[in-house]
Amino acid sequence: MAPVKVFGPLLSPNVTRVILSLEEVGVEYEIVNVDFNTGEHKSPQHLQRNPFGQLPAFQDGELMLFESRAISRHVLRKYKTSEVNLLREGNTSEAALVDVWLDVEAHQYDPAIAPIIYQLIVVPMSGGTPDQKLIDESLEKMKKVLDVYEAQLSKHKYLAGDFVSLADLSHLPYTVHFMATPFASVLDSYPSVKAWVHDLLSRPAVQRVISQFPKY
Ligand code: GS8
Numbered sequence: 001m002a003p004v005k006v007f008g009p010l011l012s013p014n015v016t017r018v019i020l021s022l023e024e025v026g027v028e029y030e031i032v033n034v035d036f037n038t039g040e041h042k043s044p045q046h047l048q049r050n051p052f053g054q055l056p057a058f059q060d061g062e063l064m065l066f067e068s069r070a071i072s073r074h075v076l077r078k079y080k081t082s083e084v085n086l087l088r089e090g091n092t093s094e095a096a097l098v099d100v101w102l103d104v105e106a107h108q109y110d111p112a113i114a115p116i117i118y119q120l121i122v123v124p125m126s127g128g129t130p131d132q133k134l135i136d137e138s139l140e141k142m143k144k145v146l147d148v149y150e151a152q153l154s155k156h157k158y159l160a161g162d163f164v165s166l167a168d169l170s171h172l173p174y175t176v177h178f179m180a181t182p183f184a185s186v187l188d189s190y191p192s193v194k195a196w197v198h199d200l201l202s203r204p205a206v207q208r209v210i211s212q213f214p215k216y
Contacts, residue, residue, distance in 0.1 A: 007049055086098075120182075
């Protein structure tokens with residue numbers, strides 16, 4: 001039996017974030033699907049795992065967690081290996097910079113990119129029409145964030161410095177879907193960002209996860 005369980009479909013970006021962390025440290029895990037279509041994420045059973053009725057939830061023995069970034073930090077802290085040190089907790093300055101860029105991802109990048117993916121991929125799946133005004137506004141927001149990333153990544157190979165961290169990987173779940181949209185060429189104006197994304201995509205753990213994604 002796998003030591004840990006991830007509740008939620010692999011394709012949901014916040015679920016993918018957790019799976020990427022597990023793959024990086026090589027922990028065996030079981031994915032327990034929770035069906036959005038039937039509203040299973042709002043069922044009393046799931047609300048016990050995540051009181052906000054969202055995915056992912058995560059079980060590690062007696063410990064039940066929600067919030068994908070907190071789960072990822074737990075995984076990378078508890079199952080850290082000598083080769084994989086994605087939180088840099090041995091160095092307080094590096095760890096603080098990882099926290100800064102993880103917060104940037106959560107509070108600047110995610111609110112800009114998530115509506116674009118939702119409108120372009122999720123809305124059409126349920127037969128709806130994407131809200132173009134919201135997409136345009138979100139793209140403008142995203143470009144402002146990417147300006148900052150371009151400046152940072154032209155000075156350092158990764159966001160928190162010259163070492164890869166969870167702050168970098170945490171961007172991938174939405175970015176991979178973004179690259180499959182008609183707006184993927186937006187990244188062409190940000191060469192350092194594009195090189196950074198491609199570097200992250202070449203990681204074996206990342207490849208193991210995204211090779212399971214559908215080709216749109
Ligand atoms: C967000 C979880 C979330 O929105 C986290 O875990 O990082 N801050 C949380 N999950 C989505 C699915 S993944 O995109 C979700 O559960 N949506 C359904 C809902 O909110 O009802």
